[in-house]
């Protein structure tokens with residue numbers, strides 16, 4: 001799978017661990033950094049890069065990591081067609097894909113441990129949208145919200 005990954009200074013160095021894990025599992029990684037935890041930067045920049053990589057079909061899914069995961073998810077969800085899930089547990093990790101067809105996983109490096117983060121990543125990456133009618137109906141309503149937005 002082609003996976004775009006971006007993290008601000010608050011998400012570093014968890015992004016390095018996630019990249020190592022996914023690379024070892026054979027995924028194609030599109031790495032937007034950061035690789036410098038000591039220089040403050042801005043999570044919306046990473047959300048834009050990861051989101052656009054999906055919009056431009058350079059990546060199938062994305063992973064965004066900031067301190068809490070909140071800022072990254074807020075920013076990513078501003079992009080058309082991006083459904084970003086902030087997850088702190090494995091159930092949400094797979095259900096966000098199975099039911100909500102989320103295409104970006106957001107993690108908070110300052111609030112979850114490395115092992116849990118990696119389990120959530122595995123759950124998210126392995127899960128697939130079930131395509132059930134009730135989930136499609138709900139996703140269509142989200143598309144309508146996007147279309148009608150003022």
Ligand code: RB5
Pocket residue numbers: 008009010011043066067068069070071072
């Ligand atoms: C950076 O200090 C921090 O605000 C950012 O990584 C993120 O947690 C925002 O939601």
